[in-house]
Amino acid sequence: MKKIVVLAKQVPDTTNITGETMKEDGTVNRAALPAIFNPEDLNALEMALSIKDRTGAEVTVISMGPPKAVEILKHSLYMGADFVYLISDRKFAGADTLATSYVLAEAIKYLGDFDLVLAGRQAIDGDTAQVGPQVADKLGINIISYIKKLVDIDENRITVERDGDFQSEVIRSSFPLLLTVTNDANIPRYPNALKMLRYFRSDLQFNISEENTDQFKENRWVIPTLSINDLKLDPAKCGLSGSPTKVHKIKSIVLKGGDLKIFENNKGGVMELVKEIIKDYAEVN
Amino acid sequence: MKTLIFIEKNPLSGLLRDVSVELSAKAFQLMEPYNGEVVGIFTGDKLPENTDILFSYGMDRLIHYNNSSLSNFYSVAYKNILEKMILKEDPDFVLFGATNMGREVAPLISSSLQTGLTADCTQLYIDDFKNNGKILYQVRPAFGGNILATIVSPDQRPAMSTVREGVMRLPEKQNKKKEKIESFDIVPEDLWFKDEFLEILKKEKKVNLNKSNIIIAGGAGVGSKENFKLLFDLAEALGAEVGGSRAAVDSGFIDKSRQIGQTGAVVRPKLYISFGISGSIQHRAGMEESGKIIAVNTDVNAPIFDISHFGIVEDMKVVIPVMIRYLKEDING
Numbered sequence: 114m115k116k117i118v119v120l121a122k123q124v125p126d127t128t129n130i131t132g133e134t135m136k137e138d139g140t141v142n143r144a145a146l147p148a149i150f151n152p153e154d155l156n157a158l159e160m161a162l163s164i165k166d167r168t169g170a171e172v173t174v175i176s177m178g179p180p181k182a183v184e185i186l187k188h189s190l191y192m193g194a195d196f197v198y199l200i201s202d203r204k205f206a207g208a209d210t211l212a213t214s215y216v217l218a219e220a221i222k223y224l225g226d227f228d229l230v231l232a233g234r235q236a237i238d239g240d241t242a243q244v245g246p247q248v249a250d251k252l253g254i255n256i257i258s259y260i261k262k263l264v265d266i267d268e269n270r271i272t273v274e275r276d277g278d279f280q281s282e283v284i285r286s287s288f289p290l291l292l293t294v295t296n297d298a299n300i301p302r303y304p305n306a307l308k309m310l311r312y313f314r315s316d317l318q319f320n321i322s323e324e325n326t327d328q329f330k331e332n333r334w335v336i337p338t339l340s341i342n343d344l345k346l347d348p349a350k351c352g353l354s355g356s357p358t359k360v361h362k363i364k365s366i367v368l369k370g371g372d373l374k375i376f377e378n379n380k381g382g383v384m385e386l387v388k389e390i391i392k393d394y395a396e397v398n
Numbered sequence: 399m400k401t402l403i404f405i406e407k408n409p410l411s412g413l414l415r416d417v418s419v420e421l422s423a424k425a426f427q428l429m430e431p432y433n434g435e436v437v438g439i440f441t442g443d444k445l446p447e448n449t450d451i452l453f454s455y456g457m458d459r460l461i462h463y464n465n466s467s468l469s470n471f472y473s474v475a476y477k478n479i480l481e482k483m484i485l486k487e488d489p490d491f492v493l494f495g496a497t498n499m500g501r502e503v504a505p506l507i508s509s510s511l512q513t514g515l516t517a518d519c520t521q522l523y524i525d526d527f528k529n530n531g532k533i534l535y536q537v538r539p540a541f542g543g544n545i546l547a548t549i550v551s552p553d554q555r556p557a558m559s560t561v562r563e564g565v566m567r568l569p570e571k572q573n574k575k576k577e578k579i580e581s582f583d584i585v586p587e588d589l590w591f592k593d594e595f596l597e598i599l600k601k602e603k604k605v606n607l608n609k610s611n612i613i614i615a616g617g618a619g620v621g622s623k624e625n626f627k628l629l630f631d632l633a634e635a636l637g638a639e640v641g642g643s644r645a646a647v648d649s650g651f652i653d654k655s656r657q658i659g660q661t662g663a664v665v666r667p668k669l670y671i672s673f674g675i676s677g678s679i680q681h682r683a684g685m686e687e688s689g690k691i692i693a694v695n696t697d698v699n700a701p702i703f704d705i706s707h708f709g710i711v712e713d714m715k716v717v718i719p720v721m722i723r724y725l726k727e728d729i730n731g
């Protein structure tokens with residue numbers, strides 16, 4: 114067990130959607146939403162760091178996204194990641210999960226040997242839970258999803274608990290392997306103050322070539338950014354053109370008003386309400 | 399036209415999972431106007447005991463890939479089997495339950511076949527699309543449930559979707575077809591077993607909210623686990639089941655299996671009585687098709703009132719004991 118790659122995404126905080134975030138025409142005003150570290154990717158990173166604490170493994174975090182996503186990569190450094198890479202290119206825009214997984218899988222291959230890839234179970238902007246398995250398929254490695262517990266790890270094998278719908282399973286597998294991690298698995302650690310001081314001013318570095326990648330590895334003041342050209346990707350497989358699924362239309366959810374009857378907030382009101390319930394009760398029982 | 403369905407079994411009961419039946423009925427409804435075929439595929443060592451239900455909802459054929467070692471869920475092995483089968487059958491559409499199993503195996507297949515996959519669809523229909531002929535339109539909530547997106551994958555075959563349990567309604571009418579089961583033995587060498595299953599841990603029995611006519615639901619406004627006892631008392635008096643919002647689950651008031659909404663159970667009881675639930679879009683996604691909705695909330699502006707039939711603006715701690723008292727008086731004569 115030497116090298117771990119963590120997949121992390123910056124997402125709009127859909128848990129804090131307010132009236133202001135919805136535009137008049139019913140679409141979402143992304144700019145009005147704070148961007149956060151996808152919650153379950155923090156669990157994936159925490160699992161990687163806890164393995165690093167035990168075994169000394171090296172932890173690399175990669176994220177595909179716009180330059181702003183550097184924020185979560187810096188956060189990863191503060192938490193204890195060894196290396197971080199931003200995978201960024203205008204041509205990645207509009208990627209569905211298939212196009213995303215192509216880019217991430219190619220980036221992982223570009224970065225060289227690895228033993229373990231950790232992803233979050235799902236990203237809260239889409240809740241699809243597809244990118245992890247799709248990356249595993251493209252790398253041709255084993256996958257176990259819905260990991261709620263890291264049970265054991267040694268040189269050659271890892272043992273985890275997988276959360277099923279009816280039962281959970283304790284599974285052991287050899288490397289290489291991809292796991293998708295749920296929020297039951299651990300509590301992500303806080304950023305480390307010393308590391309924050311050290312990496313606070315780190316910033317993106319573009320035009321990374323194969324020759325100078327190693328040089329950037331040594332100097333963590335810069336966060337290497339890899340583009341379509343750097344990774345030698347097929348543009349037809351990236352972004353919108355590489356995405357079989359297309360958004361045909363979107364519609365904001367319209368609230369249908371009921372014919373509401375409010376009862377008085379006193380004993381009489383409750384009694385009337387109970388009478389109504391009894392009527393229904395008689396019907397359904 | 400042809401639709402393929404990934405059939406799953408409840409390992410505890412040995413019976414079909416509800417979502418498999420719901421998808422079969424939905425597929426029949428999609429295929430009927432085009433005289434299309436509905437084909438199920440089950441991968442495992444033993445068929446569910448009640449496969450006849452699938453045929454009574456219009457399935458044409460069920461294909462069983464059989465191997466004793468497939469009793470455990472080896473996702474990559476499952477993928478290899480399904481992929482071969484999809485290439486052979488050449489379906490237009492493939493539907494999976496959005497179960498832990500379906501959500502692992504479907505993306506593996508979509509990746510290796512390079513085809514579109516849409517997660518957690520809430521509506522599916524077939525219609526024309528430009529020059530591509532008939533395609534599948536897949537509607538799903540997006541952006542935390544604040545918008546509904548219609549997704550299409552017009553250029554690749556097959557189009558694949560996952561659907562959560564309880565989302566597709568079973569029709570009243572059944573369409574009995576002749577049972578036709580084709581069994582194939584699998585050569586284990588074709589598979590790819592990397593996992594060792596060391597132990598299977600039982601989970602607490604899942605509550606099945608879908609089976610109840612009346613649901614009492616509580617939210618963050620209930621305030622504590624102790625206060626939730628009031629809801630359980632009321633439920634007992636009415637023969638109801640207790641559910642709640644995600645905020646109630648996250649606060650530890652009730653178990654996750656009782657969560658109602660976009661990321662919990664989808665329920666349609668005849669009567670839904672909520673206490674201390676604000677009525678977020680995500681919560682409503684799981685309950686707004688209930689027959690009658692009653693809300694008790696201290697805030698007259700809570701959005702839950704927009705979809706309720708009856709309401710009281712009051713503290714639930716005050717309301718429930720009075721309700722229980724009147725109920726008992728009334729029910730007992």
Ligand SMILES: Cc1cc2nc3c(=O)[nH]c(=O)nc-3n(C[C@H](O)[C@H](O)[C@H](O)COP(=O)(O)OP(=O)(O)OC[C@H]3O[C@@H](n4cnc5c(N)ncnc54)[C@H](O)[C@@H]3O)c2cc1C
Nearest residue numbers: 617618619643644645659660661662674676681696697714
């Ligand atoms: C991707 C995503 C998926 C989600 N999935 C779900 C889901 O499946 N299900 C779900 O429920 N939520 C889901 N949510 C969360 C959802 O957005 C809301 O945060 C949640 O539903 C709020 O729960 P609540 O109504 O209990 O709490 P709150 O919104 O905090 O409302 C509490 C209500 O209680 C009232 N109240 C307070 N005290 C009392 C009292 N003493 N008596 C009576 N009333 C009182 C208040 O006036 C208030 O209206 C999801 C969110 C996201 C982003």
Ligand SMILES: Nc1ncnc2c1ncn2[C@@H]1O[C@H](COP(=O)(O)O)[C@@H](O)[C@H]1O
Nearest residue numbers: 120121177232233235236241242243244
């Ligand atoms: N753009 C991305 N960059 C890095 N990792 C990603 C990206 N998109 C998805 N992932 C990973 O895949 C997981 C599942 O994403 P999703 O399929 O979108 O729900 C996430 O939790 C991340 O670990």
